[in-house]
Amino acid sequence: MSATTIPVKQGIYHKAGSLRRERRWALWTAYLSLIVSAIIMLAPPVYMLLTSLKTSAEVADQSGSPWWVSSPTLENYWALLGNRMFIDFFLNSAKVTIAVVALTMVISVLAAFALGRMRFWGSQALATGVFLTYLVPDTLLFIPLYQIVGGLGLLDNAWGLVLVYPTLTVPFCTWIMIGYFASIPKELDEAALIDGANWMQMLWKIFIPVALPGIIAATIFAFTVSWAAFVYPTAFITSPAEMPMTIGVVSQLIRGDTFAWGQLMAGALLAALPPVVIYAFLMDYYIAGLTAGATKG
Amino acid sequence: MAQVSLRKVIKAYEGGVQAVKGIDLEIADHEFVVLVGPSGCGKSTTLRMIAGLEEISGGDIAIGGTIVNDIPPRDRDIAMVFQNYALYPHMSVYDNMAFGLTLRKFPKAEIDKRVKEAARILDITPLLERKPKALSGGQRQRVAMGRAIVRDPKVFLFDEPLSNLDAKLRVQMRTEIKKVHQTVKTTTIYVTHDQVEAMTLADRVVVMNHGVIEQVGPPQELYHHPATKFVAGFIGSPAMNFIPARIEEASGALNVVMNNGTTLAVPEDRVARYRPHAGKQVLFGIRPEHLTDDKTMDKSNLAPLSLTPEVIEPMGMETLAHFRHEGTEITARLDPSTPAEVGKPLALIAHMNQMHIIDPTTDKVI
Structure with missing residues (x-):
């Protein structure tokens, strides 16, 4: 009898597991695409903000990373x-x-x-x-x-x-x-x-x-x-x-x-x-x- | 308060479709009239024409003696309760009820008095400050009624007001509406497709079908003396049985002879009425409650017959038995103690005092 019940149980677990896995996949994909689009959307304003905090000299200086403000100023x-x-x-x-x-x-x-x-x-x-x-x-x-x-x-x-x-x-x-x-x-x-x-x-x-x-x-x-x-x-x-x-x-x-x-x-x-x-x-x-x-x- | 008259009222739509085909109706002051009929029969259109929400294509509508054909709804002095309540969602219950009076520039004190009085009648005083979305269906319907009552109009119009409520609440609100009418006594026109609502509420019921009035009368009269096959079948639940039969004369007496040869004697007081139809094919109409087992107290004019049940439905206080007789469905109401079995012939009694004979060519009750 036990031999007949075990495969059934496995079947149920397998099904639940696959559902959970599908949901996890969906969530991961959703988060990933949201993060990517947030970066794409937010990069320009962030770049604008960083640039606005730089002096003209620092803007013109090509040596450092443009994403870094060394001496922020208003x-x-x-x-x-x-x-x-x-x-x-x-x-x-x-x-x-x-x-x-x-x-x-x-x-x-x-x-x-x-x-x-x-x-x-x-x-x-x-x-x-x-x-x-x-x-x-x-x-x-x-x-x-x-x-x-x-x-x-x-x-x-x-x-x-x-x-x-x-x-x-x-x-x-x-x-x-x-x-x-x-x-x-x-x-x-x-x-x-x-x-x-x-x-x-x-x-x-x-x-x-x-x-x-x-x-x-x-x-x-x-x-x-x-x-x-x-x-x-x-x-x-x-x-x-x-x-x-x-x-x-x-x-x-x-x-x-x-x-x-x-x-x-x-x-x-x-x-x-x-x-x-x-x-x-x-x-x-x-x-x-x-x-x-x-x-x- | 006022009487309402409809004279040859017609509603025609583009393309010539007539929803209402020239109806006449006189509604007395204080009367509670219910328009009932299947969907598409023109009852709601008729109500909306009385309200002024639909233009009339022909005829006259008068409220309190004044013809209102071209008077806008706001000047007709009517109040209407809608199926989906139509409460203003952004206003409190109090403001919903006061809205009509505010627009008509009533003094604040008078508005307050009327709203509180209506709230008391409807038992919604604790809800006055709430918004409609915080109310249950039954409470919303009460507010909708309150909005009508405070105006103290000439006529109340109800457009299927209970259709959105569950069965239990519907019965409760039905009683409530009747109580309100007994208190305020305003002339009321009520539209429903539910014949039980019509029977329980109305002073007079107007049965409509295909844009015409089939019959107007007090509920009991429609039940006992339907004028047409449609009314006979529409009023009463379960519906009346219509059995094809012939009227035959035999040595001075008349009989209803069903197609399988079952012969039922026509009561003496109806012989003269039916004699002109002797030898003709008719429909023998009898309600399930008048086709029953032999346990009845009233022993006059009973005709025995035997049918074999196809389905038995025990309901508790009664048992319904369904038969098929030569292609016609027949229902009988039995005493619950009667031992009825599917497939086993059952001895029944037809109360011939309560029968109806219908001319199949005109569908009129003879």
């Missing part, structure tokens, strides 16, 4: 923060971004609510059309937009950017918000209608609070696009007083073929700080917003 940062021009770049970026985010959110929340919820003739086609405009790259759009912005007399004016960036942000944010609104059951609007709400009250008192994660995700997107925009300001802004951070740092800290590497890196890091801070605080909302509909059915 002089690049102080130089930038003491430079009125750099502060203006920062303020220009902030001004444009805040205006763009506000404009984008007002337009896309209203548009998404109308397109996603108010079901009128052609709303489906319009919604698809809005998304299609997002697929047109800014490198293609800036030429005709130059004509338009020029015609409005807003060339070389930071407010011109406020007019132009929404062509990138509004379609995508509207699309996110349509998806998010679609995940809200229709009985909720019907209950609100019966409770006595009109469309604006329904949007303001029900949809915006319920869709807050989606709205935050869209806000972060609009913020990132606007803060990091490069093509449009390069094309439309020429005088340093109107420049945002992205082009200001590059155009003012590169003189001909002289690169102020330390200050460039310090400037880029300082410019990256606001998005990093915002992502860190709102990450959970961002993920919840982007994955809405995937889990809510």
Whole structure:
């Protein structure tokens, strides 16, 4: 009898063992690929940080490892923060971004609510059309937009950017918000209608609070696009007083073929700080917003 | 509070499909009316048209004497309870209930009074500060009802409110809804596909099928005097048996003759009613509870017959026996002490006082 039971037991152990082994393999592979991608992603910012802590002399010195800072200094940062021009770049970026985010959110929340919820003739086609405009790259759009912005007399004016960036942000944010609104059951609007709400009250008192994660995700997107925009300001802004951070740092800290590497890196890091801070605080909302509909059915 | 009238109400969709085909219905003040029928029969569409959530394609709907065809839901003075509760997830129970009153600019003190009174009626006072996600299904349904009650509307509309609850809670909430109606007495229109809910709650039941009203009446009337084959089969559980048979006249008396020759005598008081159909093929309808073993107290107009059970289901308080007779399924309700065996012929009694004869060409009960 024992001869018949032993092979069965071995069979069970073998099976459990193979499952555990498969899981271990999966974990190892997952960790390994995560570590590799983390290194690839983090290497540039770390290199930037290290370079920003070096003096110009040390940057130019080819003898040691570039990954080592022998005498760390904050002089690049102080130089930038003491430079009125750099502060203006920062303020220009902030001004444009805040205006763009506000404009984008007002337009896309209203548009998404109308397109996603108010079901009128052609709303489906319009919604698809809005998304299609997002697929047109800014490198293609800036030429005709130059004509338009020029015609409005807003060339070389930071407010011109406020007019132009929404062509990138509004379609995508509207699309996110349509998806998010679609995940809200229709009985909720019907209950609100019966409770006595009109469309604006329904949007303001029900949809915006319920869709807050989606709205935050869209806000972060609009913020990132606007803060990091490069093509449009390069094309439309020429005088340093109107420049945002992205082009200001590059155009003012590169003189001909002289690169102020330390200050460039310090400037880029300082410019990256606001998005990093915002992502860190709102990450959970961002993920919840982007994955809405995937889990809510 | 108000009466509700539907006159020739039609709902047609693009492509000409009619979900509701010109129904007429008068609902009295304080009445509890249940619309019941299989899915796709038009009952929910009818309710949504009364609410104003669906436009009507033809006819008139009046609430309290005013035609509301073109009045938006918020001005119809109705309250609705949805199947999935539709509570506002970001608001507390209190705010959910107060929302409608706040929008209508009621004074704070009045809102507070009404919300607390509704919470007391529904026994949800301790939950007022909670958010909907911290509530169980039954509690959410109570809040949804509370939201309707505080408004003190002319009409309550319920759209399958118990379908998302488990069986036990459903029975409990059913009683709860009935109690609430007895307290507040608001005219109520309730949609369900569950005939037990319809029978237990309604003052009058409206049976709908394929977009038309088959019959309207108090539950007992629908049970005892169905007008059509559909109503006869839909109301009652297990469903009524429909056995193909002929009406035959023999020396002044009438008999129902089943296809295998079993002859059941028609009670004298029904002879005149059925005589015009003598010699015709009909459907003999009899409920399982009226096809039973010979242990009954009422001995009048019993017709004996013998059938061989295929399946026996002991339920405790009764036993159901299922037979196959010439391709037709037949169910009988037996006393649990009756020794019934599969494959062994069983002596049964048909209560001919309770039978129904259906004209198979019109599906109408004769």
